[in-house]
Amino acid sequence: MRTLQILALLMTAVWLLACGKQQTSRTSGISGSSVQQQTSQQFSDPKLERGKAVYDETGCATCHTVAGIGGRTGPSLDGIGKKYDAEKLREILLNPKTLNPNTVMPPFEGSDEDLDALVAYLLSLK
16 A cells, blocks of 8 residues: 555656656657747737647646647647636636646746736637
């Protein structure tokens, strides 16, 4: 029993370390123009652009996918802007266990401005 607890703690630690690192691009097998479009996505709203940067900087793509790019540990975020409003997204980001008590997603720890930008970006994923 003790061995299982230690193993679970080690696995959680490894996962948390991975979540803190920026996702490397998973673009092998994608045509050059598609890669360029995905990596240089521009937004007309600076808040959305900042939100995408926060998404990238905080390592969200380690566990979540957007347009098929990212990890598979957490749910895809495609369509998340249709599923939740800004208030609910903010609540989930600040305390992920409100949505799923068993989640391993860490709470968002950035500035209020970055949180607002991240919420705006997620709302744009419709």
